[in-house]
Amino acid sequence: MATHLDISQVSIEFPTPKGAFKALDGVNLKINKGEFVSLIGHSGCGKSTVLNIVAGLYDATEGGVLLDGKEVKGPGPERAVVFQNHSLLPWLTSYQNVELAVKQVFKKTKSKKEMHDWIMHNLDLVHMTHAADKRPDEISGGMKQRVGIARALAMEPSVLLMDEPFGALDALTRAHLQDSLMEIQKDLNNTVIMITHDVDEAVLLSDRIIMMTNGPAATIGEILDVDLPRPRDRLALANDAKYVDYRAQVLTFLYEKQRKVEPINGNAKATSSSAAKVANA
């Protein structure tokens, strides 16, 4: 299969008062169409930076990103982003939030009726049609994130970028949304890059797990192919030997090979965490 998204030799430096800070160094990754890839690593390792470069919100200092053979320049709806804290416009209803995206992407190709149907279809995918006319402050955190996903899906992106989409949710809601996402993924077969710090989430959802080394100058440490049959069921997998093994491999990488040493109240922490902030910003 031809490479759909090609991240090649990407490095990025941020200017700081103490000189340039190199957050990423030589990240190489090829992603196929319809593949679900997770990026996992400790906080501050630059996973969000990778995603932001693919989204076009940051410009790589070296290297670049090719989508279907074309270089990515600046943000665009073909690389839709689901942000960590939903980022819905609080003054618009769920429907209007999705509508804003649909109008922007399909204003020339779809009629009014088609756009309406498309908006309702996407709200239906995330089971949110009942709250179409509610504003974000009237629905729960999980529901907001669902609408955020509907908005991103409605753009019909070639790559769906998810920046810790369920990170701000409680464990039960998160599990619920993960199941929803797998269901949607079964139908649409999108190409997805998802950032997570949850090992179970990564193994459950992904085809491949990209494990990142600690910053500064972070890069890809190991890549794990998750060869579990779909549809996956979290209860059945909980005692599955393969699943447990994959889980153990990721945990080993995170807590043995790339253990993050953060002294409490030390000077070292101040510098490393300020660097991490820059990388995560």
Added chain:
Amino acid sequence: MSDLSIHSLKEKLEQISIKSLLLPLCGIIIFIMLWQVGASRVHTSLGVFPGPAVVYEQWGNLISEHQSERVKEQRFYERQEDRIAKRQAKDPDYVGKIRSYTGKPTFFDQIFTSLYTVLAGFGLACLIAIPLGILIGLNNAVYSALNPVIQVFKPVSPLAWLPLVTMVVSATYVSDDPIFSKSFLTSMFTVTLCCMWPTLINTAVGVAAVEKDLLNVSKVLRLGWFTHVMKIVIPSAIPLMFTGLRLSLGIAWMVLIAAEMLAQNPGLGKFVWDEFQNGSSNSLGRIMVAVLMIGFIGFLLDRAMLMVQRFVSWDKTQILR
């Protein structure tokens, strides 16, 4: 509905009325008592400082003066119409000309003049400050360029602007058939110059403080400049914009009274000044009526702005007071 719920509803209503009616009423009664006691101890060259009773009496006088002036005005026009009708009976070609009434404006005429002057000045200030504020908030370069100018002009007192505005208006607004009187324009521009700053600054801050995530959404969607401003920037700046608008309207009302007093423009300020120059035994009482009226109108203007904000703002959870 069961008896129990009616009972609890009654209790709730009682609690609300105690909080929202009884306590403010107590405050007003205590204030009036202190005023009565304090006023009787202050002796001026125009007599004792007016207490609540005297002020109430003057309020009645001002109303009856207004009514009698209206009657006079009506009679004045009736007389003219009579005269014209009589002449036309003799000479059908005669075209009568009705002269407008030139009686002294009453207290209530002055209130009306002040109100539309302040609204015109405030309106003009909004027309300038909101677009400029949006521009400044969006663009750092414009902000850096304009900031020193804004900071210097912001604290200037209306009294300093007034002579300049008066001279400029008399020099530039030359017309044989003026739509607006010069005094109206002078007051209006002075109000505009003094009250635009809070709206300008708050709008700029509101626009500059749009959440970064929302800006990213706008970038990912590739929204055009106009859609970006209308859909993302302005709605998210509205709460701060209204903070600015309310401050501006308050300042506009205060500035207007000062401008009218000093520039002899018609309005409440002129009323106060005229009464002061008049120096009769009633003057202090009438000025006190004006003071209370100015305060009350200022309060109503602020409430009106608050209602507009409630209507326009998306954030219904925001506590507004």
